[in-house]
Amino acid sequence: MSVIVNTGDALNFDAIIDAFYHHGWVWLPNFLSPQLNAALLHEAQHEAELTPAGIGRHNDHQLNQHIRRDATQWFDGKSAAQQQYLALMAQLQLVFNRRCFLGLFDFECHFARYKQGDYYQKHRDAFSGRSNRVLTTVSYLNSVTQGGELALYNEDEQLIDKFLPTAGSLVLFESERFPHAVLPAVDSRYSIAGWFRKNASINGVLDPAR
Secondary structure (H helix, E strand, O other): OOOEOOOOOOOOHHHHHHHHHHHOEEEEOOOOOHHHHHHHHHHHHHOOOOEEOOEOOHHHOEOOOOOEOOEEEEOOOOOHHHHHHHHHHHHHHHHHHHHHOOOEEEEEEEEEEEOOOOOEEEEOOOOOOOOOEEEEEEEEOOOOOOEOOEEEEOOOOOEEEEEOOOOOOEEEEEOOOOOEEEOOEOOOEEEEEEEEEEOOOEOOEOOOOO
């Protein structure tokens, strides 16, 4: 069953929050404007310095192509397109905090590219008591005809749905609650993976760091 909120030209925050409240995830097929989507896609394809993505953090960080094979670059907020995207996510953060009392503190994100054969095995973005990631977002920057679907699973690891990348769409879900995977790509797939985080800082340093 797909939980779809067609936002049209303006974000319908009431519909987004209502769908999220009942299901813990939501798919927004028209999240980004065509103009912003095109600017972000151009940056991801031609300007971003994408490097092989790893798993783990700090001393546990490592490359493991048996688990994931995408390439990424973290946002630095320097381009106009990145600034517009971050401003849009700041609106979402404000609404979720006001309506759902999630205590979201900040947002981090990176470009991601999956070429033919690339994938990311089933995983969770957060574990109970071990991460400050609260909500996961995936914004798709290009449409593909096959491959590269995001497979979303419930707490019992039964498949909920598969999302074929469609330019301008966004999937949002609870980081700790839903395992997910990126199925092997056929067409090259560009996206922005992001996380709303709660504050778990020590002496002003966000923990865990990116």
